[in-house]
Amino acid sequence: MEGDAGRDLGCQKIMDGKVTSDKIPMEKKVIPSCCIKAMASAPELDAKCHSTVVSGWFSEFRSSPDGTPRTYYNNPMWPGEAHSLQVEKILYKEQSEYQEVLVFESFAYGKVLVLDGIVQLTEKDECAYQEMIAHLPLCSISSPKNVLVVGGGDGGVLREIARHSSVECIDICEIDKMVIDVSKKFFPDLAVGFEDPRVQLHIGDAIEFLRNAKEGMYDAIIVDSSDPVGPAQELVEKPFFEMIARALRPGGVLCNMAESMWLHTHLIEDMISICRQTFKGSVHYAWTNVPTYPSGVIGFLICSTAGPPVDFLNPINPIEKVEGSRKSSRELRFYNSEMHAAAFALPSFLKREVSVLRDSPTSVGRVYV
Numbered sequence: 001m002e003g004d005a006g007r008d009l010g011c012q013k014i015m016d017g018k019v020t021s022d023k024i025p026m027e028k029k030v031i032p033s034c035c036i037k038a039m040a041s042a043p044e045l046d047a048k049c050h051s052t053v054v055s056g057w058f059s060e061f062r063s064s065p066d067g068t069p070r071t072y073y074n075n076p077m078w079p080g081e082a083h084s085l086q087v088e089k090i091l092y093k094e095q096s097e098y099q100e101v102l103v104f105e106s107f108a109y110g111k112v113l114v115l116d117g118i119v120q121l122t123e124k125d126e127c128a129y130q131e132m133i134a135h136l137p138l139c140s141i142s143s144p145k146n147v148l149v150v151g152g153g154d155g156g157v158l159r160e161i162a163r164h165s166s167v168e169c170i171d172i173c174e175i176d177k178m179v180i181d182v183s184k185k186f187f188p189d190l191a192v193g194f195e196d197p198r199v200q201l202h203i204g205d206a207i208e209f210l211r212n213a214k215e216g217m218y219d220a221i222i223v224d225s226s227d228p229v230g231p232a233q234e235l236v237e238k239p240f241f242e243m244i245a246r247a248l249r250p251g252g253v254l255c256n257m258a259e260s261m262w263l264h265t266h267l268i269e270d271m272i273s274i275c276r277q278t279f280k281g282s283v284h285y286a287w288t289n290v291p292t293y294p295s296g297v298i299g300f301l302i303c304s305t306a307g308p309p310v311d312f313l314n315p316i317n318p319i320e321k322v323e324g325s326r327k328s329s330r331e332l333r334f335y336n337s338e339m340h341a342a343a344f345a346l347p348s349f350l351k352r353e354v355s356v357l358r359d360s361p362t363s364v365g366r367v368y369v
């Protein structure tokens with residue numbers, strides 16, 4: 001069984017440099033200072049048993065490929081911090097060809113999808129991510145027709161794209177079929193996106209898919225990936241962005257998940273620099289808040305190729321006028337035109353730290369240094 005509770009406490013003891021005997025009664029044991037809630041000498045109930053769950057609380061963790069004890073609160077993407085969610089019940093845990101897939105029912109955020117120990121979505125706050133990553137680009141161009149989603153196997157982004165009745169074809173390239181199957185089973189409100197007849201599903205590697213895509217084929221490409229550790233590593237590198245730019249029509253748009261401004265300014269700076277070299281239209285950074293993501297926010301890199309200029313800050317295709325958006329069975333929960341405009345307002349520290357954002361936002365065109 002995964003998540004041996006005693007081993008987990010052992011790990012905490014080692015971290016504190018104190019080793020207490022298992023024969024000492026519970027009430028006399030020293031609780032490791034790093035995690036008061038890790039009182040895990042009582043075994044976890046089977047329904048809550050997983051290596052990321054300590055005393056009924058899930059925390060994002062750093063996995064150890066060599067099998068040594070896992071170090072809690074030290075994920076390489078966000079060292080020194082972790083967000084915890086109280087687990088009601090683990091519903092699914094399986095290793096796919098690419099990653100570990102975990103679903104649990106949480107106390108406060110509904111069902112949660114976790115890949116390789118990292119929260120991908122919760123039922124409560126997924127709207128803040130899926131609605132923004134889909135409508136920020138699609139509302140910025142008129143009559144989008146061909147759209148590609150990279151990743152997004154849970155279907156939530158598809159659900160949002162489907163609100164745009166101008167769209168004729170939605171290709172999705174997801175590497176891990178298990179994510180799709182799990183979403184269909186546990187997250188029907190997201191997986192409903194796969195039921196749209198315009199959706200063409202491609203299971204496979206996005207790089208390979210883009211290599212074979214017709215030049216200038218897409219009006220918009222949305223990259224809904226996991227963090228760039230593991231299978232998504234290549235999705236923040238220059239060759240990937242070059243392939244995206246090639247697959248977009250002139251004046252086509254990319255919206256790419258771009259991490260947290262509180263945690264990843266170097267990564268953001270690198271991604272923006274690559275995109276400035278690659279996308280000859282405009283390059284912007286926008287963000288939204290998602291309480292269950294590390295630091296509670298996540299950003300998007302939004303770019304356009306050379307061609308008809310795209311004014312991301314003043315969308316030409318406002319959602320309130322998008323045909324089909326009100327017909328959808330599910331009302332928008334987060335996105336509206338005010339949220340669209342607000343997403344491009346950047347805090348002073350970010351403009352200072354990421355030099356390429358210093359004079360942003362601009363109305364149309366490049367992000368100037």
Ligand code: SPD
Nearest residue numbers: 119120121224225226227
């Ligand atoms: N740090 C987590 C980033 C996850 C981004 N992808 C989420 C997938 C939701 N469709």
